[in-house]
Amino acid sequence: MEAPEKGVPLSTKLSKHGQNGVIQPLLTDLYQITMAYAYWKSQKYEDTAVFDLFFRRNPFRGEFTIFAGLEECIKFLEHFHYTTDDIEYLRTILPPTTEEEFFEFLHNLTAKDVIVYAVDEGSVVFPRVPIIRLEGPLPVVQLLETTLLNLVNYASLVATNAARFRLAAGQDKQLLEFGLRRAQGPDGGLSASRYCYIGGFDGTSNVLAGKLFDIPVKGTHAHAFVTSYEKLDDVHERTMTAKDGSKTVDFVSLCEQKLEELSKVLGFPIDQVHMGELAAFVSYARAFPTGFLALLDTYDVMKSGVHNFCAVCLALHDLGYRPVGVRLDSGDLAYLSLLLRERFKKVAEKFNLDWFGKLTIVASNDIDEDTIHSLNQQGHSIDAYGIGTHLVTCKKQPALGCVYKLVEINGLARIKLSQDVEKVTTPGKKVAYRLFGSDGNALLDLMTQSEEEPPKVKERVLCRHPFVESKRAYVIPAYVECLHKLYWKDGQVQQPLPKMKEIKERALASLNKLRPDHKRALNPTPYKVSVSDQLYNFMHDLWLDNAPIGELS
Amino acid sequence: MEAPEKGVPLSTKLSKHGQNGVIQPLLTDLYQITMAYAYWKSQKYEDTAVFDLFFRRNPFRGEFTIFAGLEECIKFLEHFHYTTDDIEYLRTILPPTTEEEFFEFLHNLTAKDVIVYAVDEGSVVFPRVPIIRLEGPLPVVQLLETTLLNLVNYASLVATNAARFRLAAGQDKQLLEFGLRRAQGPDGGLSASRYCYIGGFDGTSNVLAGKLFDIPVKGTHAHAFVTSYEKLDDVHERTMTAKDGSKTVDFVSLCEQKLEELSKVLGFPIDQVHMGELAAFVSYARAFPTGFLALLDTYDVMKSGVHNFCAVCLALHDLGYRPVGVRLDSGDLAYLSLLLRERFKKVAEKFNLDWFGKLTIVASNDIDEDTIHSLNQQGHSIDAYGIGTHLVTCKKQPALGCVYKLVEINGLARIKLSQDVEKVTTPGKKVAYRLFGSDGNALLDLMTQSEEEPPKVKERVLCRHPFVESKRAYVIPAYVECLHKLYWKDGQVQQPLPKMKEIKERALASLNKLRPDHKRALNPTPYKVSVSDQLYNFMHDLWLDNAPIGELS
Structure with missing residues (x-):
């Protein structure tokens, strides 16, 4: 305005x-x-x-x-x-x-x-x-x-409340408001997005708030997206063209190859890697080659999610695209973020891809202000937080x-x-x-x-x-x-x-x-x-x- | 619909x-x-x-x-x-x-x-x-x-939440939702009124909710109304006509007389009774002779509020009107409600007015579900509750x-x-x-x-x-x-x-x-x-x- x-x-x-x-x-x-x-x-x-x-x-x-x-x-x-x-x-x-x-x-x-x-x-x-x-x-x-x-x-x-989350997280972290589904009805959700942005958040998942108030809108995919794929054949379109247009490849096969390669280089068993999850990641990467950010915890983060993610990242890299990162929505966020960072650095080293070590890690599981203070005390490698219920309902004190x-x-x-x-x-x-x-x-x-x-x-x-x-x-x-x-x-x-x-x-x-x-x-x-x-x-x-x-x- | x-x-x-x-x-x-x-x-x-x-x-x-x-x-x-x-x-x-x-x-x-x-x-x-x-x-x-x-x-x-308040209060009490000012913005307030009514409330203070959803709307006056009057002269219009049209009297003077009469009959000192409060009650009764419900706790409930209220009630009665009751917004609600009921019964007896003992007592100070259970245990004489913050913010658990x-x-x-x-x-x-x-x-x-x-x-x-x-x-x-x-x-x-x-x-x-x-x-x-x-x-x-x-x- x-x-x-x-x-x-x-x-x-x-x-x-x-x-x-x-x-x-x-x-x-x-x-x-x-x-x-x-x-x-x-x-x-x-x-x-x-x-x-x-x-x-x-x-x-x-x-x-x-x-x-x-x-x-x-x-x-x-x-x-x-x-x-x-x-x-x-x-x-x-x-x-x-x-x-x-x-x-x-x-x-x-x-x-x-x-x-x-x-x-x-x-x-x-x-x-x-x-x-x-x-x-x-x-x-x-x-x-x-x-x-x-x-x-x-x-x-x-x-x-938003300002307090910002003080807890520090200025160098990204803070995203994900509270629409828990707000007091439609307009409660809009008020939340609008005033969290003022208080120090970087963006919202709420598309209408983005449209009405010119707030950056963020989001990737949900667990249901992952569970809706059972096997690689569920991806009906397999091809993908390189960023510079130089080639078009069978992207599904490329991702499979990368997974096998990773399995050999890092030494993990491939039979615990969920192929439906790989299909979902492949499908998402095909749709968003420049914005690939995958939710890792539908099955097992360290036995399946991270392997599928890294495989798709390497395939995207072959085609000239730079992936964005991962989201964690359950489990021990501090510990998992450190494990993931370690893995990303290992891949960066083994494949000589410096950027791989710096991929973004987003955390989003029922986080409140105290969680962030606790994560800071424990040590973590989270770059961004997606915060919903505690932020928009102001659970700690729901009325001024x-x-x-x-x-x-x-x-x-x-x-x-x-x-x-x-x-x-x-x-x-x-x-x-x-x-x-x-x-x-x-x-x-x-x-x-x-x-x-x-x-x-x-x-x-x-x-x-x-x-x-x-x-x-x-x-x-x-x-x-x-x-x-x-x-x-x-x-x-x-x-x-x-x-x-x-x-x-x-x-x-x-x-x-x-x-x-x-x-x-x-x-x-x-x-x-x-x-x-x-x-x-x-x-x-x-x-x-x-x-x-x-x-x- | x-x-x-x-x-x-x-x-x-x-x-x-x-x-x-x-x-x-x-x-x-x-x-x-x-x-x-x-x-x-x-x-x-x-x-x-x-x-x-x-x-x-x-x-x-x-x-x-x-x-x-x-x-x-x-x-x-x-x-x-x-x-x-x-x-x-x-x-x-x-x-x-x-x-x-x-x-x-x-x-x-x-x-x-x-x-x-x-x-x-x-x-x-x-x-x-x-x-x-x-x-x-x-x-x-x-x-x-x-x-x-x-x-x-x-x-x-x-x-x-509303249903839980209803279970706590019992079916014979009136429950009124007063939460608009503490809801999540304009529409949060509308959602609250609408769904509290479904859950068992009898009415709301929210006028727009009443209009949109056909919910009974309730309300009387605030402390500011009382403090805006300093003395009886602040009531610029003094007359009032009887319900049956038979006479028009100086209502201000009538209320003053009733106060003096009460002071003699019940034996309380009149110098602690706040005349600004009496002016406010007189003014409110002139506007709502058939719906007179007064907020008693702007000054002292038992030394001023109740006397002014009873005086105005007796004056209204002289003109053929039936007052409704009182609201308490602070203090020990159980204790005060019992004192008030006792006083109302005494006036009923002294003036031979049976209905006086049955005047409605509304309580409205930051009440939650536990307060109602506690009031029930203590014993009280409250007939209706006005409930705001705890109801609409669902403070006990602000998200489902x-x-x-x-x-x-x-x-x-x-x-x-x-x-x-x-x-x-x-x-x-x-x-x-x-x-x-x-x-x-x-x-x-x-x-x-x-x-x-x-x-x-x-x-x-x-x-x-x-x-x-x-x-x-x-x-x-x-x-x-x-x-x-x-x-x-x-x-x-x-x-x-x-x-x-x-x-x-x-x-x-x-x-x-x-x-x-x-x-x-x-x-x-x-x-x-x-x-x-x-x-x-x-x-x-x-x-x-x-x-x-x-x-x-």
Whole structure:
């Protein structure tokens, strides 16, 4: 997608990138509509409210989160409108006492009077800091809640999960998302592919996601492909032409010869090699001579799969083609990958084919983040991971608890108290900054009241823990980034919305500015989110004002 | 949806019920397409294959699964077709060596030569038994794999989860799905609402799901609604008319009077009662006089919420309206519900209003299946549960491992061996039956080869454990149900597809025929899935034929 100019409506440009086309405003909880009616009935519809969208804890026992889903949110705002059909349906579920004028009011609603500040999509974000701040007519801003939460929650969760897999695997490995069959239905699968790519994956198996979001699509063959061949005669077309067109040979016979040759050179018995598997590999290589990557574990990896694979590779080489590698989908992945690498190197040496030792090994059996850490500890020779269930379902923690809280109404701050301090909201309209040290790393995030002066470079700023009075420190930032940017005003998009690839790059850059101890898998150091002295005092005064009489709170 | 006549295409009738409209065949893994090309290249495209779709283990450490997603699968088959646009995209991701005729072949593919047998949607199903059996041209049936798995996996998982919540709560409680904000994106939320309803929920908060699938929609108000009111003056419209139209009163003042009256009668201090909360309740009651249900825990349930609620109820009663009840979203739900019930009974007695003691108490704070069992043990007075995150994300086990395995090709059975016995497939085309005892309960499921005679009522049939030779028994069924029905043939739907409500009723009826010990939450008894003697022998002979030489397997 091209970045639109400031103020240019996105409708046409975004339409191709929406998963479902436009997200309907009825995709919400009924209570948003009933509340809107109650506001309307007591003439509170012109009240101006500020809501913060944020989460309280990083997922996966980690200390960071990647924010994703903003483009879909902005698109939702752009198209926010109840159709006549929607209104007709609402008439059937609201009580008959509901006044007709309310339906007219709903029918005329748009998001044009809403002002949205947000953190850039792909940024690393932390608990309590508003990711999106919305300001506008109370009923309208309230009506947006569920849909925005839906669009941000899973997107950010799965992008964060993907980023964690990337941190575990390292930048030099290929990571492929294979989760479509285990996702929450068709669109769950599309969301997964889209946001895993942003979080650091290189590609997906999901063809439609590739088409819609321009993500590289990857895939080879399944066990069923191998078992569908029983013998070499099942390959009905035997010939193959060399890459340079110089010759056409009986490829089936050539592969058989190579297998015999290998058997002699390496000294393995040929009677345990499955001929159906060889037929499948031959057939696959004929179809994809420049992209031959074979699944080795339908029968026995080291007694059958690897022999058939190497035979087909040597035959392809004779015709001028370079094979790609293998995939393992079961067994001891660390051990098997090392055995395979050893074998590939041996073939490389015996046949004087340097590239043979460097063939790609893909692993794909129910891999989670911990598996990758464990493989790294054991030592392995895997080049790429295909990851499905654990990635897309976020099995380790399948929900990010984003919330949407009222923080101001008609210019008056609101605080939501709770016996659980973690659940007390930060009142009023706020702006967040990220303060960086001279080494380029992020030091902390600082929330201020919206009218405060921004913290300045090379000037000390008092940063306070939001709840613990004694926890405070002066910080002198080498660089200050304002996290909140104006994204939506006057019914128009106010920032260029970047391409998926740019969001992906931002996620990587944003993570790179985070100290390694915040990112480590085990017991990471919490990143500090602080408040300004002014916000601290404001918050605690308001807290005291609202404390129930006769109670310590 | 009306049940169509046999053989009538469903396109128009289904369109309204599809979540996304038509599910595109590109919603698949790339390897399905690369395999199709390899089959095409080696002229295997006319081979006839049989695939079984099944799972290996019940989810949630349970011993049953509810099958859901069939209607979406059938609809997908009906519309299965690669558009010109799809083909153009595939051209960009397949290697340039891919032959042009293959794209033509793909472009002309439909599912008309595929025959589908399936278990009825909503039925209880068990591991290893094919839920869907597909027969047809190898590349076509292979191409359907990922999409069918995607459509069945989450649908069945979440329907099963819903059924477990229903078993925990009992039939007399109301269960409401509130999970939209935590689902996997927009369509994940729709799938959740749809299949939770099938699994036993009474309604959803998701308005669009209500509209698309005709599910009852429920909801009241949020904490933000309460905090948006600070004082009684925030209610700009004060009047309210009696139900019978006989009088119009200052409703705000009436509620204030009732609060004072209650304070005197019950003896509680009024200075701890939050007037903003009272304003919110007044406002909500004005909007929904016949559906007044208030969220009590924004401030203090027993010091503020319950007093304001009771005051508004008494005022509504004066005007001839009957309030509905309360919602609790935090705290000790069992304890608070009992306190509330006690209070409601006291008010009922003091004001001689019998219905007051029976007001509905809804609980909704991060509830999972175990919470409900724990509440039952503690004793509580909750009438309805609103359940979100744990239900829709299936946090306890966020994926059902449905697989799609080749079991026959060109009339020859295929077996997939594995060192893990659980992963060995049951070869060949099979039919499954459910055998019932004279008490009406299901005894076991029996798989037979497709050409075998069905088991007969009141005749003994030998049922064997699929792997353990010594485990076998003669069973004399009082009733036999064939689980596999023809659903798709000659490009036409072959069974009436029931309405959602009928599927829901089937799920309940199917579960009711399962012995309680299979359904209990802790250590349920496994339900037996057996094979006929003929299938047992066939399977083990084939296993032996395929065993690697020189190994015990």
